[in-house]
Amino acid sequence: xxxxxxxxxxxxxxxxxxxxxxxxxxxxxxxxxxxxxxxxxxxxxxxxxxxxxxxxxxxxxxxxxxxxxxxxxxxxxxxxxxxxxxxxxxxxxxxxxxxxxxxxxxxxxxxxxxxxxxxxxxxxxxxxxxxxxxxxxxxxxxxxxxxxxxxxxxxxxxxxxxxxxxxxxxxxxxxxxxxxxxxxxxxxxxxxxxxxxxxxxxxxxxxxxxxxxxxxxxxxxxxxxxxxxxxxxxxxxxxxxxxxxxxxxxxxxxxxxxxxxxxxxxxxxxxxxxxxxxxxxxxxxxxxxxxxxxxxxxxxxxxxxxxxxxxxxxxxxxxxxxxxxxxxxxxxxxxxxxxxxxx
Amino acid sequence: xxxxxxxxxxxxxxxxxxxxxxxxxxxxxxxxxxxxxxxxxxxxxxxxxxxxxxxxxxxxxxxxxxxxxxxxxxxxxxxxxxxxxxxxxxxxxxxxxxxxxxxxxxxxxxxxxxxxxxxxxxxxxxxxxxxxxxxxxxxxxxxxxxxxxxxxxxxxxxxxxxxxxxxxxxxxxxxxxxxxxxxxxxxxxxxxxxxxxxxxxxxxxxxxxxxxxxxxxxxxxxxxxxxxxxxxxxxxxxxxxxxxxxxxxxxxxxxxxxxxxxxxxxxxxxxxxxxxxxxxxxxxxxxxxxxxxxxxxxxxxxxxxxxxxxxxxxxxxxxxxxxxxxxxxxxxxxxxxxxxxxx
DNA sequence: GAAATTTTTTCAAACGTTTGCATTCAATAT
DNA sequence: ATATTGAATGCAAACGTTTGAAAAAATTTC
Numbered sequence: 001x002x003x004x005x006x007x008x009x010x011x012x013x014x015x016x017x018x019x020x021x022x023x024x025x026x027x028x029x030x031x032x033x034x035x036x037x038x039x040x041x042x043x044x045x046x047x048x049x050x051x052x053x054x055x056x057x058x059x060x061x062x063x064x065x066x067x068x069x070x071x072x073x074x075x076x077x078x079x080x081x082x083x084x085x086x087x088x089x090x091x092x093x094x095x096x097x098x099x100x101x102x103x104x105x106x107x108x109x110x111x112x113x114x115x116x117x118x119x120x121x122x123x124x125x126x127x128x129x130x131x132x133x134x135x136x137x138x139x140x141x142x143x144x145x146x147x148x149x150x151x152x153x154x155x156x157x158x159x160x161x162x163x164x165x166x167x168x169x170x171x172x173x174x175x176x177x178x179x180x181x182x183x184x185x186x187x188x189x190x191x192x193x194x195x196x197x198x199x200x201x202x203x204x205x206x207x208x209x210x211x212x213x214x215x216x217x218x219x220x221x222x223x224x225x226x227x228x229x230x231x232x233x234x235x236x237x238x239x240x241x242x243x244x245x246x247x248x249x250x251x252x253x254x255x256x257x258x259x260x261x262x263x264x265x266x267x268x269x270x271x272x273x274x275x276x277x278x279x280x281x282x283x284x285x286x287x288x289x290x291x292x293x294x295x296x297x298x299x300x301x302x303x304x305x306x307x308x309x310x311x312x313x314x315x316x317x318x319x320x321x322x323x324x325x326x327x328x329x330x331x332x333x334x335x336x337x338x339x340x341x342x343x
Numbered sequence: 344x345x346x347x348x349x350x351x352x353x354x355x356x357x358x359x360x361x362x363x364x365x366x367x368x369x370x371x372x373x374x375x376x377x378x379x380x381x382x383x384x385x386x387x388x389x390x391x392x393x394x395x396x397x398x399x400x401x402x403x404x405x406x407x408x409x410x411x412x413x414x415x416x417x418x419x420x421x422x423x424x425x426x427x428x429x430x431x432x433x434x435x436x437x438x439x440x441x442x443x444x445x446x447x448x449x450x451x452x453x454x455x456x457x458x459x460x461x462x463x464x465x466x467x468x469x470x471x472x473x474x475x476x477x478x479x480x481x482x483x484x485x486x487x488x489x490x491x492x493x494x495x496x497x498x499x500x501x502x503x504x505x506x507x508x509x510x511x512x513x514x515x516x517x518x519x520x521x522x523x524x525x526x527x528x529x530x531x532x533x534x535x536x537x538x539x540x541x542x543x544x545x546x547x548x549x550x551x552x553x554x555x556x557x558x559x560x561x562x563x564x565x566x567x568x569x570x571x572x573x574x575x576x577x578x579x580x581x582x583x584x585x586x587x588x589x590x591x592x593x594x595x596x597x598x599x600x601x602x603x604x605x606x607x608x609x610x611x612x613x614x615x616x617x618x619x620x621x622x623x624x625x626x627x628x629x630x631x632x633x634x635x636x637x638x639x640x641x642x643x644x645x646x647x648x649x650x651x652x653x654x655x656x657x658x659x660x661x662x663x664x665x666x667x668x669x670x671x672x673x674x675x676x677x678x679x680x681x682x683x684x685x686x
Numbered sequence: 687g688a689a690a691t692t693t694t695t696t697c698a699a700a701c702g703t704t705t706g707c708a709t710t711c712a713a714t715a716t
Numbered sequence: 717a718t719a720t721t722g723a724a725t726g727c728a729a730a731c732g733t734t735t736g737a738a739a740a741a742a743t744t745t746c
Binding site: 004080290293 | 394398424439458460630634
């Protein structure tokens, strides 16, 4: 059987000399269909491997059961955890996820959103790209809103849109991290900050700064250096910190990668962790448990964020007329490990 | 404008008192359309945010430009790297990826494949689930083949299908790893194997065993213990190894996770790495560079595999009539780090 | 054996777009 | 004025499926 062209309902109808309607009803167990007809048609359909064309159904019902997930990257643990959460919540109820990776690029983000709308995607989960953030452009989002396609922000957001959003409590996570350092007895705490402007960077920075203030400690500008979220970007900044006249005795990295970069430099300098320098990261990525010493960090529940985002989406589509957008902020949680545990 | 229903070509036609055909042609810059008409229609379309319904086009042209990616998990570095590679190669030329995660589950795999076919996906990248492997069922794949939907196997494969496949050279990677251990001077090399039956497990095991044989070393059954690819599954096996009368002086883990699990146990026992015990993993996951000591491993080029799989797919769809299925085996590469570098 | 009823099947429209062919209308050539 | 051309537009079918309403066929009722 050279069945490269998929079998259609019409093919089956021709075979049974009946109308397509009958075949359709037979296949869907419609009660008005004769028992024998039904059996014959179903059996034949199975035999020739009939599979209904969902594309035509999408057109007819204006339902595609597909969702867009637009993220800057999928090469970090956190993002894949979020996707896994979305997947866990949404695949079982029939949704298909279209993953789009923007590489922090505005033009790509715009293109993907347009494409998702063209494909009549029923909802979009978006973590906006870094470039979009900086540029401040957002017309590409207006068309999503205008189309009434549910848009759920994940972590990175525009404040001025009326949408649901799921984020992690970066502020209090950072606050708790720094407070922990202070409790242990560290007094000169530096921060390897993320790129300026991103909510994630700024919130963590704010938690850091506010905590210092609470304990009447100076927020020293030279103790705050930008990084790019990855290991390499932490190397030089850490060197600079350690070569200061009065170097810090603890470093709070904006994420685990950065903290690990710092860890390398500190160890290379012959300083001991945590005795000489305390070190703390953010994300609780799998790697953080297995460095040496293991890294104190702040857990960021990616999987839960994904599931929560899914819940927000479902709320919106199944929504009562009194539906209100929600902003969920999931708590982050301090995970204490060896890199801060002195004495 | 309560434009919750997307604007269609018909809407625009009504507005201009012309036929849908004219609007369609105007929007597509058809030369037979009056310049003014074209401009007016295009301008109006932009104004009201018209976006063509790709679903209807898919139905008409029988092209969906969407591809299925069916993988057992997305929570490991390697899998996401593969997906990234696919994405890098295929998104720019207009394909959309539908990621399906089977959780190593046969029923889910079957369901997803059926769904992808129903959605008229134009190609499927598949890394079969563990359960499928064990059960040996593969009718769910037959229907894919029968439909002439290009099917590309990634890493895990059925030998008996006529398809293209992209895999990493696990055998020689494992061989090189063990040879390296022998060269360094380790003599009692244990293997923490993956689950039996999976190609990945068996190939790496074979590389291990063949290398030992080449150097006239015994392949001792008690030195080969199964794990489940994750950290925890390596804990007990490693304990058992170290408590033997003549314990191994080196351990080859089926992947980095397993090697890291072993590392914990070895260090907890007070043994030194690499002096007392050599340790080697597989995958070159990011984490392996940052453990202490850093982990010798075998690089597995996930991103490249993804791009290669994409290439194989494109070959098939753009294929000349003399098209032949290919099996690409990408080389793996030994990455030597501290965990094996004694003396 | 015809009317009434029930069961089963078909018709036609719809979803949004494209496209070969036919049509209309105006302009040009004769 | 009429035939010829050319430009611009419209018609209708197609993709595969579903579904309300109509039609046909079979069965029951008296």
